[in-house]
Amino acid sequence: MNVKKVLLFIALVSAIAVALSQTVSLFGGQHTWYDLGPAGSDVPCSKCHADICGELSVSGVHQNLGSGSEACAACHRCNLTCYTNASGEGAGSTPGKEVHAASTVPCMECHEVDTWSPYAGGFTNKTNSLYQYADAAHNGTKAAHNVFVQSAVNGTLMEDSNEACIQCHTNVAVDITYHIPRGYEIELNRTCGWNVNLSYYNFTDVEVRG
Ligand code: HEC
Ligand code: HEC
Numbered sequence: 001m002n003v004k005k006v007l008l009f010i011a012l013v014s015a016i017a018v019a020l021s022q023t024v025s026l027f028g029g030q031h032t033w034y035d036l037g038p039a040g041s042d043v044p045c046s047k048c049h050a051d052i053c054g055e056l057s058v059s060g061v062h063q064n065l066g067s068g069s070e071a072c073a074a075c076h077r078c079n080l081t082c083y084t085n086a087s088g089e090g091a092g093s094t095p096g097k098e099v100h101a102a103s104t105v106p107c108m109e110c111h112e113v114d115t116w117s118p119y120a121g122g123f124t125n126k127t128n129s130l131y132q133y134a135d136a137a138h139n140g141t142k143a144a145h146n147v148f149v150q151s152a153v154n155g156t157l158m159e160d161s162n163e164a165c166i167q168c169h170t171n172v173a174v175d176i177t178y179h180i181p182r183g184y185e186i187e188l189n190r191t192c193g194w195n196v197n198l199s200y201y202n203f204t205d206v207e208v209r210g
């Protein structure tokens with residue numbers, strides 16, 4: 001083989017290599033689509049949220065919602081009052097309206113009513129779409145954590161009261177600073193002419209703490 005032929009051969013191989021590199025895909029699999037036909041979400045949520053799928057699968061709660069993406073969809077694409085479904089599942093949903101793949105959900109979307117999920121006791125009546133758990137009959141005044149839950153409703157970090165639900169019901173780390181009053185001040189006003197029996201006010205058992 002003379003030098004001319006060798007050079008010609010090299011030029012030909014280079015030309016083929018350049019032509020080939022324009023047709024090779026950058027990522028394998030990018031033209032294989034997930035089949036969206038069957039019910040539920042067929043885009044695997046675990047592809048990107050594997051940590052959450054792992055957590056959910058070992059959780060004692062919500063196992064009845066399904067497994068894999070089906071479980072995610074049960075909450076994140078449930079038939080919400082103020083959100084429409086992503087895919088068109090369920091009645092009244094409009095694909096592409098408000099959410100696409102998933103929506104952020106309030107726990108109370110399900111736990112306010114006990115038709116198919118147990119209700120979070122004491123918080124059964126929402127009076128408007130913003131989930132205020134207060135009406136004349138169920139105002140939560142006896143609930144020790146009502147203020148906590150109401151503050152979460154007002155907080156903007158998460159939907160509705162989710163901050164409170166998640167802090168108590170999940171393993172998420174919680175850092176709370178309590179400002180607890182350490183004493184009481186008692187003022188007794190005796191009105192002239194009112195016959196007060198002072199033995200009613202025997203406060204010897206009240207401990208004063210700084
Ligand atoms: C290709 C990767 C990918 C897939 C697949 C995916 N997600 Fe996400 N998801 C993300 C990214 C990235 C974010 C953060 C985006 C952001 O905060 O705007 C996110 C955020 C979220 C959030 C939080 C939104 C918020 O406002 O806090 C939820 C809920 C969620 N995804 C649910 C799902 C569900 C359910 C599925 C399955 C149907 C899914 N995702 C599939 C990448 C993905
Ligand atoms: C799509 C509806 C739905 C949403 C949203 C939802 N849950 Fe549930 N939850 C259920 C159902 C159904 C059950 C009972 C079946 C099960 O545990 O699988 C349940 C069970 C529970 C239980 C166990 C009750 C028991 O008696 O053992 C707790 C606690 C709970 N959920 C808390 C939450 C919290 C906190 C959130 C928000 C982070 C939440 N749930 C969001 C539907 C839902």
Ligand code: HEC
Pocket residue numbers: 045046049052053054056062065068069071072073074075076104105106107157158159160162
């Ligand atoms: C029982 C209901 C429930 C199930 C089941 C569930 N989620 Fe969530 N998820 C929630 C709630 C409630 C939030 C908090 C939403 C908010 O207020 O921002 C949340 C938050 C998220 C976030 C945002 C987390 C962050 O750090 O901001 C992602 C991502 C997410 N979920 C993905 C998933 C995936 C993926 C699955 C399936 C493996 C899943 N979820 C199953 C109720 C659920």
Ligand code: HEC
Pocket residue numbers: 107108111118119120121123145148149161162164165166168169
């Ligand atoms: C201060 C902590 C705290 C907060 C905040 C809280 N819970 Fe609970 N929740 C509990 C405890 C404690 C129980 C009873 C647990 C038991 O019986 O083992 C309970 C029980 C439940 C149950 C089971 C009821 C039943 O009848 O089986 C559900 C569902 C529930 N909570 C959901 C929620 C939701 C949703 C929120 C947010 C609005 C929430 N919880 C807020 C502590 C809390």
